[in-house]
Each structure stands twice: as C-alpha cells, then as structure tokens.
Amino acid sequence: MRISTKRLSDWMWAYIMITPLMLGLLVFYIWPVFQTFYFSFTDWGAFGNYTWSGLANYKRLFTDKDLLYALRNTSIYIITAVPIGIILSIVLAVLLNQKVKGLSLYRTLYFLPVVTMPAAVAMVWKWLYNSDFGLINYMLGRLSITGPHWLTDNRTALMSIIIVAIWSTIGSHMIIFLSGLQGISVSYYEAASIDGAGAFTKFTRITLPLLTPTIFFVMVTSLIGAFQVFDYIYMMVGDIVMESTQSVVFLYYKYGFLQNSKGYASSIAVMLFVIIMIITYIQMKIQKKWVHYE
Template structure:
C-alpha cells in the first residue's frame, strides 16, 4: 500500500468518536486527578523533603544527604528493620498457607459456601482500629479472655502485650487473622479459573486429592500465589495501625522493643517533628519494598519458564 493510500485510510476522527473520547477522558479524570493529588505529587514532595530540613510549617532548608547519613547512624534502625522483616517473614508464609487451605476447602463441593466465605472474609472488611481494640481486650493481662480460657486448663496467663517477647507475635496473629480472608478470596478466584477437565483426567489416572492439589492446583494458580505474596509482603512492611492500636506507645514498656520502620517514621514525623528525616525513612523503606518486589517478579518469571 502506498503512502497516499495509507493517508487516505487514516481518516480524521468523526464527531461521534471525538465525543466518545471526551466522555472517556471525563470518566477517568476523577481517578487520574485523585491519583496525582494524593499519590504522585506527595511522593515527589516526600522525595524532595528527604534532602531537606523541614520544620513544622513545611518550610524546607536543603541539607543534602544529611538525613540519610543520620538514618544509617540511627541506633533504632536495625531493631526496627529486624522487627519489620520478622513480621513479614512469619505473617506472609503462614497467612498464605492458611488462605490456600481455606480456598481449597471452599473450592470443593460443600454446603453453605456463601456463609463460609462471608465468615472468613468478614475480618478483612472490618476497620483495623476495631479489630485491634477487640484483640487488645482478648490479650489483656488482667481481664482478657485468653487468660481466662488458659486458666480453665490450669495454665497461668500473662501480660501478652506488655511482654517484649510476646507482644510482636500477638500483633502477627492479628495480622494473619485479618488478612487471611482477603487472600482466600483472591486464591479462590484463581482456583475457579482452572478447568475441571484437569482434575477429572488426574482422577481417572488415580491421583488422590493431595496429588491433585500439588500437581495441578499449585502450578496453575502460581501467578495468583505470587500476586498474593507480593501484596502480602508490601502490606507486612507497611504494618502500623494494628501495632499502634494494640501496643500503647506512651504507656507500654514493650513498645520500643517491637517498633517497626513505619513506627519509626511516625514518631519522627508526628511526635518529634523531624519531617525531613521521616521522609528519608519512608524513601528508604520504599527502596527496600521495590527491591523485594523486583526479586519476586524475577522469581515468578523463572518459575513460569521452568514450568
């Protein structure tokens, strides 16, 4: 086809097409504007603040990389990183296993699937503050339900949330419990997308439920598993609300021993007023999350290529 014919084919948009384009841009405008105002602009502003000394009135004075130098000399950084990684390493795999078991259970032929889905998913749509306060009462050392139940079996209870050795694990338990239902729904959607013919053929060949799970379900829903793992890790590295609500920052002696990087950011930004230094902490955490996400995506590609 000649260039003249090509130009003839590329006609100007009709009036109706222009109206459709305008309507489409109008529909996506609120989301686009919202993303720019609440995500894109604050991110670049935060990045700029990390190279400045910022006062309480957001007046920035450029100080180069002094905030990052201070960050890497921060005595609490290693402890906060340790607690953050410990939280992620425990909650993500355990939560994934529980979600897989629940999704497999709901993917089978049982009665009352809708009721079970609602029950399991309910913690995910409940406000984090409400969930944290309820579990705080359960773990209360003086009148908590957990100690009352343990007392029935002759086991002495303890102050779970004021003990530095148990407080973080209590928060982990709440994180696993509240996130399992959300991951279960995503994994269940992935499982329901697998053709039943695979299971029927495997059953004819004599494969049992366990073999079908590991040989068919896991490989075919591996993209969904990787998605759940990535989002779970990102959420784990951003843990703050549950920890802050369950473990009182001002009165609890265990708080300093179990603080995470996000808590360190909160203290410097809103308690001490060091906004530039807090911005450096958030950028540092952003880089860590990005590195881990890239490694996971690389691992997913290797897994798919291997299969």
C-alpha cells in the first residue's frame, strides 16, 4: 500500500511536535525508573562510588524495623485519608451541584487549597497546630481544655497530618465528582420523582451507581498519592520524624539523602512501585467486575 506524500508530511510534523515531550518523559521519568531499579542492586560509598551488591538490599527490607513502622503508618494514612476524603468530596459535590445562591463562590472557596502551594499550606497549619500559641489550642483553652502537642506527640501527630491532607485534596476531588454529576441526565431524577422516590433513594439508586467510574478513578489516583505522602510530613515535622509519622517515601528520603544509602533507598522505591502496581491492578479488576455486574 502506497502512502501519499501529504500523509508522510503529516506524520513527520506530528513526530516533530511530540519529540520535545517524548524526550522530557524519557529523561525525567522513564530513564530514572530503570536507573533506580539498577541502583537497588548496588551499595553506595563515599563520593558517589558504588559496587554491585546483588539482592542484599532486598534482603534488608525484611529485617528493617523502620520500614515496618513506615508501612504501618502509610497504611493508617491510606485507610483513614482516602475513604474520608472521597466521602466528603462526594457530599460536597452533590451539595454544590444544586441551584443555590453564591454557588460559584462556594466552589472557588473549596478549590482554593488545591491551587495553594503545599509549603504555604503546611506553614499555616503548623502555626495552627502550635502547642504554645496556635489558634487551635487557644480556642480549646477558651473552653478550659488543655490542647495536646499536635505535631510532637506520637498519639496525635499522624492524625494531624491526615486532617491537613484531607482538607487540601477535597477541592480537587470535588471538581472531578462535579463533572461526573453533571454528566448524569436529569431525566433519571425526573422519572424517580414521578415514582415517588425521595432524595436519599435518588442518591443511592441513581447518583452513586452512575458515579461509580468517577469514584474508581478518584480512588486509584488517591491511593497512589497517599502511598507517596511526604511533603506535609517533611514540612510540618521536619527531618527528625517520629516513629508514628514516618512514611515509606520519607524513609526513602532519609536513607537516600540523609544517610547516603542510595542503594537501599532505591530498593525501597522499587518495593513501593511494585505495591502500587499490584493494588492498582486489583482495583482495575474490581472495577471491571463491578461495571459488568451493574
């Protein structure tokens, strides 16, 4: 089959246009993945020198107590932050999908944390959580309640970070759910109203089933982001992280950049990559079965 000159020209210009993007992906995303996988089999010394160590780093994963604590903390973070964030986002999206006065203002206010720099969010919340002159403990003091040391107490530190994470991600999830809600035909609700269905029945029998693909998408992206939690821990707690707030990614940062154990840090990154891939695969399988069942 002969290809026309015009089609060849179109292909040539198409590849020319996507070349910068492909080079960026190759240099900053694809190549580092293979490089990290290779470094996970090495042992690093001073001045950037490294030697092949085989499976030594992966054997160390099974005996590292810090990694066990980090996996526990990350799991608690995921189990708490992801479901609560999704539920609150759906509720807000449903409320803001109604015809109420000042709707655009409410949507903007809820979306503001998303466009705010994480560093700024962390600094504001760090001040709010301050045990000596923070606003939260001040308000508790007005009620004759002694506020805890939010970010320095093992009992409250992780939950304090989870609250900030939920607050800062609700806006982005809410916008996604709003787009999903606006794709649902009004005729379904009109037919349900004729049959005498109430608001709760409409929500459980119409809104949630038709919103399932959007919920799965948000769930997948939320889980991936939750596994990679680092910024709020680093900016609100600092380098000296307590046992209760140390995440897997922070452990990678500690070994790779503070202790110069880049080989072992790379094995942690590979382990996290495999965990995320497995969980994402399971989610996609569940989604297909759920959609088929519906």
